[in-house]
Amino acid sequence: MRVLNMVQEGKITVDEALKVIDALDAPVDDKPQAAATKAKWLRVRVGDVKTGKSKVSVNLPMGLVDWVLRTGNKFASLGGADLDGMGVDLEELRSAISCGLRGKVVDVTDEASGEHVEVIVE
Helix, strand or coil: CCCHHHHCCCCCCCCHCCCCHHHCCCCCCCCCCCCCCCCEEEEEEEEEECCCCCEEEEEEHHHHHHHHHHHHHHHHHHCCCCCCCHCCCCCHHHHHCCCCCEEEEEEEEEEECCEEEEEECC
8 A cells, every 4th residue: 555655646656666566575585595505615814914924824624614613602601701702603603604604704904913814714
């Protein structure tokens, strides 16, 4: 009715109203869309800002990362670690990765130590 009232008031055209009604009738998919391919690697890079040289380069298979995120969350809560206080929700991160999170997830430069840290999901 609201769409029809907008047509009557001249706020939208009949063609625009039909598009709105079609969009309202379309089924809604509440499930997150999975990526076409699963992520295979979590890459961690630590470099020296001044020299540009790499200090650390670690490639972890996503199977291992998934296991660490699942078990780490359990052990963190048992050991009293306050990961939530640091803004880290391991289960949310694990879910985001399994739902298709890709690309650079961390990009931090520590000016005091002169280090640049990148974490990339590929």
